[in-house]
Amino acid sequence: MGQQPVPTSLTSAVTREIDSALAGVDAELARRYPGDPGTRQPVHTVYVPADAFAADTVTDWGRRALAALDAHAPDAPALAAVLGLPDRLATAVHDRVRAKLRREPVEDLRIDFEDGYGRRPDAEEDAAAARAARLVAETTAQGTAAPWVGIRMKCMEAAVRDRGVRTLDIFLTGLMEAGGLPEGLRLTLPKVTYPEQITAMVRLCEEFEKARALPAGRIGFEIQIETTQSILGPDGRATVARMIDAAQGRATGLHYGTFDYSASCGVSAAHQSPDHPVADHAKAVMQVAAAGTGVRLSDGSTNVLPVGPTEQVHQAWRLHHRLVRRSLARAYYQGWDMHPAQLPTRYAAVYAFYREGLEEAAARLTAYVRRAGGQVLDEPATAKALSGHLLRGLDCGALDADEVTGSTGLDRPALDHLAGRGPTVN
Template sequence: MPRTSLDPSAVAAATARLSDADQRAPEGRQPVHTCYVPADGVTASTLADWGAQALAALHRHAPTPADLARILAVPDALAEVLHGRVRAKLAVEPVEDLRIDFEDGYGTKPTEDDDAERTAGIVRTWLADRTAPARFGLRMKSFDTKASRDRGIRTLDVFLTALGEVPPNFVITFPKVTSVAQVEVFGDILDMFGQDLRFEIQVETTQSIVDGSGRLAIPAFIEAGRGRVTGLHFGTYDYTAGCGLGASHQHLAHEACDFARNVMQVCAAGTGVALSDGSTNVLPVGDNVEHGWRTHYELVRRSLAHGFYQGWDLHPAQLVTRYAAVHAYYLEGAEADAERLKAYVERSGGAVLDEPATAQALSASFLRALDCAALEPDEVRRLTGLDIPALRALARRTPIG
């Protein structure tokens, strides 16, 4: 008796129009934040200044692990580890991603041409000195009016002309996108520079979530980018204002923001486009340092729990709680995640039966922890029994060993 009854040629004909699923992950290291600095405030020492100011804030307001534990309401044992690792991170790499801001943080100034040329020169110096952050770029003005459009394109032209060859870790932030046509035209403008220019879309209008015909807008934006779109960055305050929320309800934890972020996640999944959460305007300054730190820490932890591993930082003192929150997130889950990952690799069973997709997520989490210095390679190997190449193989869902 035959084992099968289907005609192989008929099956092949029926499935010929299908293709293998293309599931892409974001390329390279994803920074834990993007620091926005108004262009007229950017100097050659900005990166070092942010680190020094963040360290000064830590030393003044939380000089001991006990102080950090009290302010952030974390266990003493965790605070002991956090304090040292945050201090070390701020000393070595305080800024992972920087945007020279020519939009809301900058406004309209008669010196914009000069600032564009000057900051491009600063970036050239960083590149020559090998002190540039892991990722950097500029935020230009939006395309929502002709005046803003013309000014944004001119600034980009002045900056890129002064910069010369664009490095691979350079990215442009395209704000307040409202239509596919804007993305298409922006792509046409970028083509004129004759370089491989990438950009991230700021999702900060209601039209960038649902278009005028009631369809989800982001898939069409990504397609219109023709492979140039590297990220989607949420804009807290423009979006909540666009939803009609009052000022007291314009914050990252509002349900309206959760809806927008969920749409971003679904639309970006499998495209290789990275996600970034927005900012909080509650800054840790003056008499507001402890409140500002608690607010920022809790919002970063909330973002991480929702699968947003990057966010905006607007002030140097926020770097303290950015790294405290990110490091705590990875440290708290390291042992349990490692046990699950080891059980998956060893096929040893256990109380939780994980799928390949979960093993992929667990390995990706350890790689992110390594990237931001929350964990050291020796710690990860001790916990998981895996080295970095093995983790990368699992994150790509390829066989190891």
């Protein structure tokens, strides 16, 4: 017996009229809010002054990070005691941290031509930019470069604008002359205050692409948020949202600048920290502005470095570990590291965060897929977040594919689908 028609009152013409009326909105939503790109995001960015950058910077940071670990927390119980890691996580986290420092100690490297480099004679900065391009090309070809690498240029303010543009041109031209732009190229534009400065950066990218016959849109850039004007404009609107729009799809990230932003708010030096209330406000505005756009977020840094006697190192480690954990809980999955001895606590915090969430995320995701209910009734948005947690854990090396599949019954394509990253899984 066939299914009986369900009575309705509206004609199909009404639906077509609504579709037509909302076609522009549909297109605008798709353009402005494409969602997460579904690719791996680095857990940190390491800043190195341009004159200190060398071919062995990545491996040198790994060696120095391991030396700090050996000196101040040589085994799993010692590291767990310093950071307060649960016993059940201590060995796995410690072992993964050591392996990471040997294999890939730096995920994202930024060669700094701004505050970390300062004002130099033009000939000196020209040479440093050309040298940076040569070393990036050489290490990329050798497989010893960080997966993501690039420069932070000087900003678009009048006093240093020409210098910043010239350094960018020299660096990109040097890469092209050496064989092309690396896949993991990252460029950072600092001290942005007006959307028009983003428009100018877009123009530079467009002109370089034309000059070098590159595909349109090949060059993207990060926007560094470190001025009050980048959060709230003189008209009372959230400037950062306008900056993302002005980037015309080229913005890859928003990076919070702890110390410049804090200083611009009048925070005294002793209280400038990523967990200060002015930092939380700025980052909350950044987070809402970037949501759904595919533009990723990065927290800033702490200037309390783990150097000196063991107790001093331990104090700095505990602070850094707490700040990284705090950022992760607030959905800031990336941050800045300024010293090799910060790498052990960066990876310890990241690995513990994803490993301690594995069991609950797996159980809730399995229940969702099976529609089994349980103590928490999850919705599709929550399933998306749960699968995203597991995917980030896989991407950074905190979790292994076998243990995730074993605990959820889901392989990578299935997780990608639930997170809205891949094709439908049958």
